[in-house]
Amino acid sequence: MTNHVTLFPEGAMCIEVGGELAGSMTGLIVDFDPKHPNHTWEEITDNGYIRNHDPNGNTLYIVDIAVRPSFRKFGLGKLMMQAMYHTVIKLGLDRLLGGGRMPGYHKMANQWTPEEYIRKVTEGNTKDPVISFLLRCGRTPLAVVENYLEDAESLNYGALMEWKNPFK
Known part of the structure; x- marks a missing residue:
């Protein structure tokens, strides 16, 4: 955590409710080429x-x-995401990007590829706790990355989800 507030304080935030975290x-800021999206969470962070x-x-x-x-369902995650969108605009960056876990994918992997799963979630045909949240925050899928992170529920896939700076 020390690195986060030292190296990039604008990228580190906490939200308190009644004095409780x-x-x-x-x-962090990276130089990202959307034509070459493959990376792991460990590499990029x-x-x-x-x-x-x-x-x-x-x-x-x-x-x-x-x-x-105990603080979920109050929109706090969405508020933090919106604050980061403001940071993107303020710093003149192209986008906000991150890889989302796909915790519901393991239940559907015998029927759909990871890309089909993301399409079904995006179209509203199925729900995923993480991807559906990111969609509600205004993020859109950019790519599915194999071996993005070690996560049994996602079968190690991650969905890169972006929000493009509308002023760029």
Whole structure:
């Protein structure tokens, strides 16, 4: 956490409710080429330490977002995401990007490819706790990445979800 507030304080935020920590979100700036989206979470975030933060990059990359269970359903995650959108605009970046877990995918993997699963979630034909949340926040799928992170529910896939700066 020290690296987050030292290397890129604009990308580290917490939200309190009644003096109690309710959630947090961290990010870093990277130079991202959407024509070459494949990467792992460990590679792009420096295992979460963000020592690879590049102030001259073009993309605010979300390292993590978390809301404590007792504070979910109040829109706090969406508020933090919107605050990061403002950071993208303020810094003149091209996009906000992050890989989303696909925790519902393992239940449907025998019927759909990961790409089909994301399409079904995007079309509203099925729900996924993470991807549906990111869609409600205004993010759109860019690519599905194999071996994005070690996650049994996602079968190690991640969905890269972006929000493009409308002023670029």
